[in-house]
Amino acid sequence: MTTTAATKDGLPSMIAYLTRVLKTPTIGAFWEELAEQARDENWSHEEYLAALLQRQVADRESKGTVMRIRTAHFPQVKTLGDFNLAHLPSLRRDVLAHLATGTFVAKAENVILLGPPGIGKTHLAIGLGVKAAHAGYSVLFDTASNWITRLAEAHQAGRLEAELKKIRRYKLIIIDEVGYIPFDQDAANLFFQLIASRYEQGSVMVTSNLPFGRWGETFSDDVVAAAMIDRLVHHAEVLTLTGDSYRTRQRRELLAKEKRAGRD
Structure with a gap:
């Protein structure tokens, strides 16, 4: 016809x-x-x-x-627009705006968010991941301990290389909470292989409550930690954040509110 x-x-x-x-x-x-x-x-x-x-x-x-947002497996969807930048004065707005464009993913560059617990590192990581998804990039999110579990299971099944290849299909992977749980030597080696497999091939975003100088404590080996950091920071934006914990601040604000109410 x-x-x-x-x-x-x-x-x-x-x-x-x-x-x-x-x-x-x-x-x-x-x-x-x-x-x-x-x-x-x-x-x-x-x-x-x-x-x-x-x-x-x-x-x-x-x-x-x-x-893309659904398959990223974010624990919950949070946006940069929901983030209260006023509570994190150490974060440079121009750097955040640049990262929000997602161009770092196109260049297979990394983003490292360092700072104490509770200041919003995970929220920022999810927000940037959502932005990357909107820009057309595939994203995969998980905690550091879950990434290790995933790799350990693949290693035990004799398919570690296949699993690393599968992960490389994602343009951006987000590794949350590095430093909260220490890893043994085997776990540290698996983590190193994950980072090494993505070196100049795909973007990695990491959040950690520890400065780089203390990563040896988490990975049980200063040499492995140094080699990992070297690959991560070679092409990376490293943001060292300072500020009050959200939970501490909310508690303080609640106490102040109750105190004012008591006076009234």
């Missing part, structure tokens, strides 16, 4: 068929609505075509973003 051979009455069924074959359901759903708008506003053929294609692309990108 061709367009020229089709009658006007047969156009809807023909377009429905063609959009199914081309896998463009949004065009199939909106071509009539946009055609009426085009006639009312005297669009050219080119303007009508562009409007249809834009609608299809926007819908596909939106669904792709939702899927």
Whole structure:
């Protein structure tokens, strides 16, 4: 069947068929609505075509973003817009804005967030991960202990290389809470292999409550820790954050509120 051979009455069924074959359901759903708008506003053929294609692309990108965020396995979805920057004056706004563009992922660069517990490192990591997903990059999030468990299970099953290759398909991996739980020598070696496998190949984002000088305590080996840090920071933005814990601050604010209420 061709367009020229089709009658006007047969156009809807023909377009429905063609959009199914081309896998463009949004065009199939909106071509009539946009055609009426085009006639009312005297669009050219080119303007009508562009409007249809834009609608299809926007819908596909939106669904792709939702899927990337879902498969990232964030513990919860948090955005940078929800983050109260006023409580973290040590964070440079220009650096955060640059990281939010996701260009570091395109360059296979890393991001390291260092600072005491409770100041919002995980929130920032998730927020930047969500931004990367919106920019079209695949993301995978987990805690450091869970990453080790995943690698240890693969190693025991004799498929560590296959697992590392699978992880390399993600443009950005986020390793949360490095330093909260110490690792033995075997775990440290697995962690090193994860970092080494992504060196200049894919981006890594790490949050840690420990400065680099104390990573040897976590990985049971100063040499392994130094080699890991060397690969992480070679192409990286390292943000050392200072500030009050959210929980401590919230408790302090609650006590102040109760004190004011008592005076009233």
